[in-house]
Amino acid sequence: MIDVMRPGRWLLYAVLAAFAVFFLLPLAVVILNSFRTAQEIARSSVIGWPATLAWQNWVQAWSGYCIAQRCEGIQPYMVNSFLLVIPATLLSTALGAVAGYSVSLWRFRGDNVLFAIVVMGVFLPEQMKLIPWALVLRDLGLSNTITALVLIHTVQGISFTTLFCRNYFLGIPQDLMKAARVDGAGYFRTFWRIVLPLSPPILIVTVIWQFTGIWNEFLYGVTFTTGEQQPVTAALIAISTTPATDLVEYGIQSAAVLLAALPTLLVYFFGGRYFMRGLTAGAIK
């Protein structure tokens, strides 16, 4: 809170702006390229101003470009990601809210141990779960389905959502809970009448974090689905590793990259405040 060098404030802003350029550079490059033709990029480099606006890139990226021998653009994979991320986010958040409520406000024998194990799930590398999941999914008949990814992200997500919600619910005054109990409210009545009305802030934070995390997840998507079942992150890798023909369509690929990044970017720009809150809530507790 102390001012650094009053006369040197222009220097301060110069440094701030330099960092801003550094962080914005890849985004700017991808946006500009999405409007440049492949020929133009091949002639110069990926850094450059579009000579003409090649809107066609976006149309191609959305519904025409060939990804792994399937020429329907990125659209089907975007749909897959939405079919995956929406149910998985809502389910894991709802289950985590109830679980967080149980762990924080309805103590029982062994709850600490159970909660400690659940929190370990936050840190456990996905690699430790790949083979077991593959075998379980096979036995459930869910191999290579989006439902399988919903299941995985819901089960795994409960670790995050329970932790987030529990930390928040611990802040609810015990007097409020006692008053509810004196009034004869049981487990569910207390949840509906007292806890849930206080929860929107943490529920928004949790939904935003789950949405971002699941949309961006790659390892499960690439391991458990193939071809037309893949989420968008896996499809992007398939695009950029497509064997190079004479001319790589960097313009179209840039548009595809932007389309794939757009949902989480929009969530970030419109929910930035909650994004920050989730960050500090998750990390500092």
Next chain:
Amino acid sequence: MTRPIGRYLPLLVIWLPLLINAAHVVGFTAWTTWLSFTPSDLLPEYDWAGLRSYRGVLRTENTEVAYINLLIYSVGFVGLTTVVGFVLAVLIDQRIRAENLFRTIYLYPLAVSFVVTGTAWSWLFNPGLGIQKFVRTLGWSDFRFDWITDRDFALYTIVFAAVWHGAGFAMALFLAGLRSIDPDLAKAAQIDGAGPVRYYLRIAAPGIAPIAISVLVILLQFAIKTFDLVRAMTGGGPGIATMLPAVVVYDFMFQRGQLGRGSAAAVLLLLSLLVVLLPYYAYAQWRARRDRAAND
């Protein structure tokens, strides 16, 4: 007969999700660990094979390269991210105009996937396409910047992209820490004639030390788990120059179809994670006990 069911059904509904989650954490860890001691190849088998898979993994050149890389990558990524994050937090803490704008710009990479991050940076690092080509078209025709295709330097391009992705995260946490320092302390420092450098090094830095430790640990566990970024940028290449442990696990399991060795590699990954997390856990416990003692 209906009474116990009526009583236990709600309990089951309440606890089932937690129990399933806990069962999958413990059960899957045990399952993979068990597989690492079996001769499993393309299909899982459950006979005892002792440390055979571990010997197989440790004898592979991939593993050795991956762990040396992890060391370099962790030091580079965690070090740079922490420093850049702290510098940004201090800069933003100067009662600047448009604070929200700068913060939003610094933090947005965190909302972008590693796949997108890696794809964009791999284009910029690609000598025939990105920065090198750009500078050459400007007229400096023998300019060279081909780290990503150079075995000795490719790893640093991944460090660079990872820092781009994570610096805003470190900044946000440090900033929250700086803002939580008692303003009276800052005033007292000012009255004592402490300049900004002394203030941030002597008062602010120790004040946010606990947050700094959290940041370090979180970044380190990100580093150990790094997978997507390598897949998107180099695929582990050129050759095996940018192999990391998480990539080795995937390689054993799904490219070579050696489930036993893949499991052993995954267990080794978990162990390296525990090397970071267990001391942190002990530290957190110690701090909690100290705080409780101070409050009594």
